[in-house]
Amino acid sequence: MREITADRLDDMARGAGILGTGGGGDPYAGKLLAREAIRKHGPVPLVAIDEVPADATVVAISGMGAPTVLLEKLPAGTEELAALRALEATLGRPATHIVPIEIGGVNSMIPIAAAAQAGLPIVDGDAMGRAFPEAQMVLPTLIGVSNTPMAVADDKGNTLVLNAVSNLWAERLARAACVQMGCQVSCADTVMRGDQLRDGLVPATLTLAEDLGRAVREARTRHADPVAAATEVLSGVELFRGKVVDVERRTTGGFARGQARLEGTGVLELSFQNEHLLARLDGEIVATTPDLICVLDTDSGEPVTTEAMRYGLRVTVIGVPCDPRWTSPGGLALAGPRYFGYDCDYQPLPMSS
Amino acid sequence: MREITADRLDDMARGAGILGTGGGGDPYAGKLLAREAIRKHGPVPLVAIDEVPADATVVAISGMGAPTVLLEKLPAGTEELAALRALEATLGRPATHIVPIEIGGVNSMIPIAAAAQAGLPIVDGDAMGRAFPEAQMVLPTLIGVSNTPMAVADDKGNTLVLNAVSNLWAERLARAACVQMGCQVSCADTVMRGDQLRDGLVPATLTLAEDLGRAVREARTRHADPVAAATEVLSGVELFRGKVVDVERRTTGGFARGQARLEGTGVLELSFQNEHLLARLDGEIVATTPDLICVLDTDSGEPVTTEAMRYGLRVTVIGVPCDPRWTSPGGLALAGPRYFGYDCDYQPLPMSS
The missing domain is CATH 2.40.390.10 (CV3147-like)
Structure with missing residues (x-):
């Protein structure tokens, strides 16, 4: 177990930007949110997949929206915790771990901010190993894990909790709400137990993002x-x-x-x-x-x-x-x-x- | 206290159609749903506003969508109970009474079907005294009653529960979901206590609808x-x-x-x-x-x-x-x-x- 401290966010965000394959949203705004949350609430414990107890309640936290909107409409910083709390109320139990749904772009940083705010550890991994545009495009879909109940929260204080018949339906309904909410919302979804993470996640991608970001920075420093x-x-x-x-x-x-x-x-x-x-x-x-x-x-x-x-x-x-x-x-x-x-x-x- | 039996639905639906002022959806499909539910589960007790205990949990049940769609895409008949159960799960307590959100059109019949299915009495009144197109256009909005939590359910098995910062926001978000769901969904919302009904409802409108439908039928019979x-x-x-x-x-x-x-x-x-x-x-x-x-x-x-x-x-x-x-x-x-x-x-x- 290690910790994500504020000084590690620059490399991690740079690497996550690369892994976002052009999407996932510019991690800059997310980095500011994560840094602020860590300053306020302390570093976030980073745990490997095999360190998570089998009966853990692991919740994926992410932003949904259009990256073009994120450039101009900054998050309020309250959305991710609001989504998490709405999901927990539906589940009837608290989350024990946070995990990124995608490592690419801003969605590497938003779960770190959420984990800091909630005082929870974050799992080193994600459900894509990159960024994809739609909510059903996650490895959990391939192993039959539902992405609902899914909680969606906006910057105004609106929340909704979805229960959909398929992960594609969840995407359709959440996307329609997201557009109404201003194309910039947070989601808490895809609840997994610890023993589902090996099949449901790409392992160690937060570490990969940091290694990648560091490699780029260091090459620049030595003029490589x-x-x-x-x-x-x-x-x-x-x-x-x-x-x-x-x-x-x-x-x-x-x-x-x-x-x-x-x-x-x-x-x-x-x-x-x-x-x-x-x-x-x-x-x-x-x-x-x-x-x-x-x-x-x-x-x-x-x-x-x-x-x-x-x-x-x-x-x-x-x-x-x-x-x-x-x-x-x-x-x-x-x-x-x-x-x-x-x-x-x-x-x-x-x-x- | 009286009972709504299957043989009273024709007059009631006719009157509700008139009170729908052109909208509210053709009550025909709703009448079939209500008749089927009453046949299966028995008549629905009809209670006046002042018969409802002050601490009752009164839930409004309605259909949302475009009447043009209702003509071609019939309800599955499962939506209204699914919406009610999703709302009750969020409330953490069961509904004690059902009430129509609008007396006009199909929304006079859908709550009767829901009440029969749930084994609950229906309150003789509605929140508009007519039909209006948008969810925030109800008397409870005027007295500061929130229309959320609002549960929305479709014919496919999708449900969502909204918590909105205003009744207008609930309309915007529910409408966006409704469009994705096929423009034909059921809602359970606008939870009121019994002691809020006097200010939140137009009284005795189910009775009015029946009186109106009967008057039209009887005039026809006597060639008036x-x-x-x-x-x-x-x-x-x-x-x-x-x-x-x-x-x-x-x-x-x-x-x-x-x-x-x-x-x-x-x-x-x-x-x-x-x-x-x-x-x-x-x-x-x-x-x-x-x-x-x-x-x-x-x-x-x-x-x-x-x-x-x-x-x-x-x-x-x-x-x-x-x-x-x-x-x-x-x-x-x-x-x-x-x-x-x-x-x-x-x-x-x-x-x-």
């Missing part, structure tokens, strides 16, 4: 290539270096959707729904969801979120293999390219090295 | 004017007789909205959002919400709902004064013409008699 450092930590592959020449983006149905066009040696096209989902190099597919398509600032190695993509940015795109459970038939049905409406099958990364 | 009979029971005023010549209708945002044009001695234009809200005769306003604008088939005296309005129907439009609490400043702010976007003030009916 920060992107290469990130690629090495992630066992990824560099797909493209170039310049952003066009971004088409719209916030619709509670998501930031769009396309980006990069020029370098050839033309790379990225398609995203909050997260990058497809990369085409000169028209040929080079990476698809559920593998991670990460866009980094070429000079600094900092993650570039889809909402921050703009003309002129020099970026490097790396591909990182997803957790192998995502490329099972069930995993691909849940988060493969065809689910998102792309007329292509999943294609493994070109792992030349 | 059924519309005149209805007008007399309601102390209303006949505004127009004519033929429907045009209907513009769209189902949008969870509502059936539109306009109808009637020709007779002059031209009457009706504007509706589920319910009729404004009547203009040759361009001059003759009736506005919150007064009741009821459209009846001229020959039969049967209510004509907004979704059933069509070219060629011979109809009579009558105006009925609303409960006086609706014409207070607070009542008009909640359900007056300006709330609905009409650029006019409330105007009392021309009560020539």
Whole structure:
């Protein structure tokens, strides 16, 4: 057992930004919330999956919304605890552990803030090993764990508790409420026992995020290539270096959707729904969801979120293999390219090295 | 105390259809649900407001959705009890009485079905004295009673429980969920104690609906004017007789909205959002919400709902004064013409008699 202290958040947030594959929301605002909560309530114990008692009540805490909205409408900081308390009232018992639903982006930080506020330990892992745009796209869905009861809370004081017949229905209903609530809410859901975590989580991803963020920072300090450092930590592959020449983006149905066009040696096209989902190099597919398509600032190695993509940015795109459970038939049905409406099958990364 | 038996539902549903002022949903499907529930579980005790103990837990049961959808997508018959049970679980105590949230249309029948299924008495009254399209448009809002916790259940087995910061927020969030759920759900909400009913309800409206439905039927039997009979029971005023010549209708945002044009001695234009809200005769306003604008088939005296309005129907439009609490400043702010976007003030009916 270790502790998450305020001084560890910078590296962790940087790594989580990279693992967010362009989505998951800029972790900056989340980092401020987590830092404030740790200053007020003390460090958050970080426990490995196998340290969690079998009968523990583990609750996933996350933000839901469009990253484009998060840029302008900051959380009140009360949402995550309100969601947790509403869920506990429904469960009739308190949570014993908090866990991130996704490691990518702001959703690495919001559960840390919640854990600090609630005085609970956080589990080192998450339910995706990346960021995905929809609530049912979690490993617990693959093992039959319901994501409801799900509590949703907004900055105004509204809460709702869902009980849905499927994890997809929970996504539909929570998303509709989220849009009404201003596209920026917190959720408490996907209650698991400790003995479900091995199958329901990707292990040690908070540690991975921190290692990744540290590697980028240290490479910069010693004037090495920060992107290469990130690629090495992630066992990824560099797909493209170039310049952003066009971004088409719209916030619709509670998501930031769009396309980006990069020029370098050839033309790379990225398609995203909050997260990058497809990369085409000169028209040929080079990476698809559920593998991670990460866009980094070429000079600094900092993650570039889809909402921050703009003309002129020099970026490097790396591909990182997803957790192998995502490329099972069930995993691909849940988060493969065809689910998102792309007329292509999943294609493994070109792992030349 | 009396009982609602299956043979009383026809008159009650007819009267409720008239009191629905074009909205509230065609009570036909609701009547079938109530009849089936009474056959299965027995008659429903009907209690007057002053028979309800002061510490009773009175729960309003209703359907939410667009009447145009109800025509094609019938309820499963499980929604109202699912909503009630979800609300009771949140309250931590069982309901002792059921009450209609609105007397108009299908929402007179759904609480009867729920009361039969739950084995509870129903209170003779409702929270509007008519039908209104939005959930916050109830007398309890005027006396500071929250409509949440509110439970919403659909035909698929999804439920959600809302806790909102205002009755308007509950409407916004429940409506968004309702649209996702297929525009046809049941709600359990607006929990009141027995001693709040005098201020929170319009009394004896189930009895009024039955008296009204019976008067229309009996007038028909004795070849008298059924519309005149209805007008007399309601102390209303006949505004127009004519033929429907045009209907513009769209189902949008969870509502059936539109306009109808009637020709007779002059031209009457009706504007509706589920319910009729404004009547203009040759361009001059003759009736506005919150007064009741009821459209009846001229020959039969049967209510004509907004979704059933069509070219060629011979109809009579009558105006009925609303409960006086609706014409207070607070009542008009909640359900007056300006709330609905009409650029006019409330105007009392021309009560020539």
